[in-house]
Amino acid sequence: MNFSFLSPIFLIGLIAVSLPVIAHLISRKSGFQKRFPAVRFLLASQGEMATRSRLKDLILLLLRALIIVIIALLFAKPAIFSFSRADSSEPRTLAVVIDNSFSMGYGDNFNNAKEEAVRLIDSAPDGSFFTALPLVPERGEAISVIQDRASAKKDLKQIPLSQTFTDNERRLEQVYSALEKAPNQDKEVVLVTDFQKNGWKSEEFTRTWLRLIDISDAESPWNRAVTDVESRYTKESIKVKVKASNFSASEASELLTEAKLSGEEIKAYIDIAPGDFTTEEFIFPRAQKNEGPEASGSASIPEDELRIDDTRRFVLSRSGALNVLIVDGDPREDSRLSESYYLASAAETASELLRSRIRIKDNESFLDEDLSAYDLIFLTNVGEITPGKAAELEEYIERGGTTVIFSGDRVRAASYNALLKNILPGELGAPTQKDSTLISVKTDMFSEELFEKIGQTTVNRSFTLIPAQGAETVLKLSDETPFLSYFGYGEGNVFLFTSTADTSWGNFAITPVFAPVIKEFLDFESLSNTKRRNYVVGDKVRIDRSPSASSITVKDPSGENLKIEPEQAVFEDTELTGIYKVLIDGDRAYEFSVNLDPLESNLEKLDVLSIESEPGSELGLVKVFKELWRYFLWGVIALFISESVARALFS
Amino acid sequence: MSNGILDIDTASRLKGFYFRTRSSVRGQKSGIHKSLYRGISPDFMEYKEYNKGDELKQVDWRLYGRHDRLYVKKYEDEVNLSWCILLDKSASMDYGDEGSNKLSFSKKLSATLAYLLLRQGDSVGLSCYSGLDSEIIPPRSGNSSIMPIVDKLENITPEGETALRKPLLEALEIYKSSATFVLVSDFLMEPQELRESLQLLRASKKDVTLFHVLHPDETEFGFEGSVEFLDMESDAKVIVDTASIRHTYIKRVREFIDELKNMCHEFECRYVFTRSDASVEEPLIEIADK
Numbered sequence: 001m002n003f004s005f006l007s008p009i010f011l012i013g014l015i016a017v018s019l020p021v022i023a024h025l026i027s028r029k030s031g032f033q034k035r036f037p038a039v040r041f042l043l044a045s046q047g048e049m050a051t052r053s054r055l056k057d058l059i060l061l062l063l064r065a066l067i068i069v070i071i072a073l074l075f076a077k078p079a080i081f082s083f084s085r086a087d088s089s090e091p092r093t094l095a096v097v098i099d100n101s102f103s104m105g106y107g108d109n110f111n112n113a114k115e116e117a118v119r120l121i122d123s124a125p126d127g128s129f130f131t132a133l134p135l136v137p138e139r140g141e142a143i144s145v146i147q148d149r150a151s152a153k154k155d156l157k158q159i160p161l162s163q164t165f166t167d168n169e170r171r172l173e174q175v176y177s178a179l180e181k182a183p184n185q186d187k188e189v190v191l192v193t194d195f196q197k198n199g200w201k202s203e204e205f206t207r208t209w210l211r212l213i214d215i216s217d218a219e220s221p222w223n224r225a226v227t228d229v230e231s232r233y234t235k236e237s238i239k240v241k242v243k244a245s246n247f248s249a250s251e252a253s254e255l256l257t258e259a260k261l262s263g264e265e266i267k268a269y270i271d272i273a274p275g276d277f278t279t280e281e282f283i284f285p286r287a288q289k290n291e292g293p294e295a296s297g298s299a300s301i302p303e304d305e306l307r308i309d310d311t312r313r314f315v316l317s318r319s320g321a322l323n324v325l326i327v328d329g330d331p332r333e334d335s336r337l338s339e340s341y342y343l344a345s346a347a348e349t350a351s352e353l354l355r356s357r358i359r360i361k362d363n364e365s366f367l368d369e370d371l372s373a374y375d376l377i378f379l380t381n382v383g384e385i386t387p388g389k390a391a392e393l394e395e396y397i398e399r400g401g402t403t404v405i406f407s408g409d410r411v412r413a414a415s416y417n418a419l420l421k422n423i424l425p426g427e428l429g430a431p432t433q434k435d436s437t438l439i440s441v442k443t444d445m446f447s448e449e450l451f452e453k454i455g456q457t458t459v460n461r462s463f464t465l466i467p468a469q470g471a472e473t474v475l476k477l478s479d480e481t482p483f484l485s486y487f488g489y490g491e492g493n494v495f496l497f498t499s500t501a502d503t504s505w506g507n508f509a510i511t512p513v514f515a516p517v518i519k520e521f522l523d524f525e526s527l528s529n530t531k532r533r534n535y536v537v538g539d540k541v542r543i544d545r546s547p548s549a550s551s552i553t554v555k556d557p558s559g560e561n562l563k564i565e566p567e568q569a570v571f572e573d574t575e576l577t578g579i580y581k582v583l584i585d586g587d588r589a590y591e592f593s594v595n596l597d598p599l600e601s602n603l604e605k606l607d608v609l610s611i612e613s614e615p616g617s618e619l620g621l622v623k624v625f626k627e628l629w630r631y632f633l634w635g636v637i638a639l640f641i642s643e644s645v646a647r648a649l650f651s
Numbered sequence: 652m653s654n655g656i657l658d659i660d661t662a663s664r665l666k667g668f669y670f671r672t673r674s675s676v677r678g679q680k681s682g683i684h685k686s687l688y689r690g691i692s693p694d695f696m697e698y699k700e701y702n703k704g705d706e707l708k709q710v711d712w713r714l715y716g717r718h719d720r721l722y723v724k725k726y727e728d729e730v731n732l733s734w735c736i737l738l739d740k741s742a743s744m745d746y747g748d749e750g751s752n753k754l755s756f757s758k759k760l761s762a763t764l765a766y767l768l769l770r771q772g773d774s775v776g777l778s779c780y781s782g783l784d785s786e787i788i789p790p791r792s793g794n795s796s797i798m799p800i801v802d803k804l805e806n807i808t809p810e811g812e813t814a815l816r817k818p819l820l821e822a823l824e825i826y827k828s829s830a831t832f833v834l835v836s837d838f839l840m841e842p843q844e845l846r847e848s849l850q851l852l853r854a855s856k857k858d859v860t861l862f863h864v865l866h867p868d869e870t871e872f873g874f875e876g877s878v879e880f881l882d883m884e885s886d887a888k889v890i891v892d893t894a895s896i897r898h899t900y901i902k903r904v905r906e907f908i909d910e911l912k913n914m915c916h917e918f919e920c921r922y923v924f925t926r927s928d929a930s931v932e933e934p935l936i937e938i939a940d941k
Contacts, residue, residue: 036746037839039885045899
């Protein structure tokens with residue numbers, strides 16, 4: 001016979017025991033003060049009373065503390081349990097839930113679970129009803145009970161191993177709720193599981209209607225997995241960082257790790273300490289000329305008992321050439337006087353290296369422009385921004401776009417603050433006259449050579465800026481006000497210059513610093529223009545598409561074509577691991593990968609529910625609980641009465 | 652004359668009352684008290700054989716002619732009395748709100764008593780004392796003598812502890828002849844000190860009357876909840892649950908009152924207990940004769 005709590009979370013209420021103790025101490029130490037002539041009699045009386053009073057206080061304190069303890073225990077649902085085989089001869093409604101989270105793929109666990117479930121169905125008394133369900137539900141699942149054992153067993157055998165996991169407690173509650181209207185008064189949910197920790201919120205989830213059966217055949221299952229892959233472009237190479245984890249008690253030494261990318265393969269031997277991970281970086285040289293807009297690959301380690309997490313796939317995507325939009329809010333007849341002149345000159349110089357397409361638009365044209373076609377947008381002295389355009393710009397940045405804003409005399413701070421408040425690195429104030437030079441703050445963005453030249457820049461006028469939370473100052477002026485600020489919004493980036501991109505407010509545009517700074521933006525966007533292409537099972541994938549796209553189809557790793565609404569452009573059926581292909585208007589657009597959530601790779605079992613050390617832990621034996629809360633309730637009532645009586649007697 | 656200190660209404664109501672000493676006194680003027688001095692009163696009491704020191708004018712020469720021996724006449728005379736009112740002005744007396752303040756009540760009692768005593772021809776002095784100091788007004792007779800007494804009473808500042816011995820010795824220096832000492836106090840002091848003081852007074856052949864003044868809070872302890880009490884005359888303080896201590900406290904106070912009563916009985920002193928929220932009339936009537 002063992003003692004347990006069905007809702008141990010309520011044991012936290014035991015902390016409340018301190019309340020009567022604190023109240024007792026406070027009552028001894030405070031009270032209102034009164035000047036009194038006859039304190040001598042009080043002192044004399046207290047001496048006499050002290051022992052008696054202390055005893056009474058202690059009795060009351062004890063009773064009150066006990067009341068709180070018993071109430072906390074009452075809510076925690078105390079129960080005694082024993083192991084016994086379910087051999088009730090009464091017909092029942094039985095929901096057999098097979099843990100199909102991917103950790104069950106370890107060894108023969110999943111097959112064992114199904115066999116055990118079949119035995120449960122076979123051994124149920126005549127007249128019983130059944131339903132066989134996976135722990136990780138399938139989309140559109142309908143729970144129904146049947147009396148036909150053969151059909152139930154057939155359903156059971158069709159349950160697939162999932163590539164994800166679920167909130168186990170919620171799922172079990174859902175299954176039990178579904179049995180509410182089922183026949184037979186005796187209803188039971190049996191979970192056949194490996195007791196792997198992931199998926200359980202609490203260490204001890206127990207219900208009287210629930211039986212848990214442990215089918216794991218290993219005392220201490222061990223597993224190694226590729227738990228993460230990060231890939232990025234550099235100027236000369238593609239770096240693939242592979243994280244391999246060792247979820248076992250023994251060291252993994254000289255573990256062969258492979259990274260594959262576009263037909264090339266690199267191998268390395270790594271060592272991983274028990275319960276630890278190792279990150280190995282694989283560097284693939286770039287073939288600049290023949291390089292496509294995206295590359296896909298995989299990282300793997302040798303197969304073990306749980307094969308599904310030994311390989312991880314990835315997709316690396318970049319646009320072939322940067323599409324740059326320069327919006328000139330103050331175009332001049334002599335183009336050399338325009339902000340866009342300096343900006344375009346600098347960008348064109350840089351584009352020789354970075355392959356970019358530059359378009360210049362005036363303020364009015366900008367309002368009609370489709371921003372999603374661009375990778376980088378410069379707004380220079382743009383005075384007019386409509387609410388609709390502001391919302392589009394916000395969405396553009398949220399989806400991963402980069403915007404660089406230059407100020408100027410046409411910029412109205414109030415309008416910017418109102419319309420672009422979510423994306424601006426701060427709140428713009430009024431422009432002020434000054435005579436300041438430039439100081440670099442975020443030096444890692446610039447080369448040492450450029451950093452030395454920054455001091456040549458003088459600024460005569462700039463907007464004040466109150467930085468927003470999370471914003472960074474990249475360049476500042478010698479009067480300590482921000483000159484260039486950065487703010488990350490959604491998946492995109494916003495840079496704000498508080499001065500102009502021409503010579504009207506300073507000499508920034510004609511210093512040797514200007515062109516390299518603009519190139520940094522192009523560089524930044526080019527290198528970071530690796531769109532998000534890697535997801536885990538269950539993620540929602542936002543599909544990159546142009547607004548004119550009329551049909552979007554996603555081909556999953558099993559080869560099934562799944563259509564999604566072009567307006568929403570969100571793909572949710574990421575239940576399988578592998579490479580998904582996106583087709584927009586029938587044309588192949590790009591790929592993305594879906595991998596396992598590494599949480600499930602850790603096969604560590606639940607401490608409390610693990611029954612390996614309990615007597616009767618043979619396969620199929622279950623915990624039978626007897627709840628004791630009624631006794632505790634009577635105890636609380638008795639204590640309340642005792643406390644009232646004691647208080648009346650002592651007062 | 653302040654109505655606040657002197658209760659004129661009470662004094663008027665007690666017009667027919669006289670305050671007498673319990674034993675005979677040595678007086679100089681004609682009064683209502685029995686005199687120990689024989690010889691000048693018309694009420695002859697007895698003859699006494701002449702002794703050295705007897706005044707020659709009191710010798711009955713006619714008797715000498717008949718018996719050839721010197722006798723002096725002894726008369727019973729009524730003489731006036733000196734009263735010494737000793738008022739406790741210690742800090743503990745300054746307890747209670749207006750209307751029940753112990754010191755205010757005691758001042759009123761003292762002033763009214765002094766007024767009545769002066770009106771019946773006695774001389775009255777006042778000593779306001781505490782552990783820090785004592786201020787004495789020597790005994791004076793005549794109705795106008797009430798003024799300095801009232802002035803003194805009005806200007807009392809409550810302070811210090813209740814300490815009787817020193818002011819008592821100072822008063823005894825002044826009241827060498829017969830006098831009645833009236834002690835007005837809460838007597839929140841060491842009982843032994845009070846015992847010694849009463850012993851001293853009685854040894855000096857002084858009549859003693861004790862007005863024991865306590866506030867209703869001190870006798871009934873009508874507080875509620877948990878209260879931290881700070882002593883008014885010392886640094887002592889105590890936190891008590893008033894409900895649980897009330898019974899024991901009241902018992903203690905009663906024992907204290909009984910102890911005072913027994914002490915007074917032992918030393919043949921008059922003991923009058925009064926609450927500070929009562930009228931001064933009641934305690935005065937207790938010591939008055941119709």
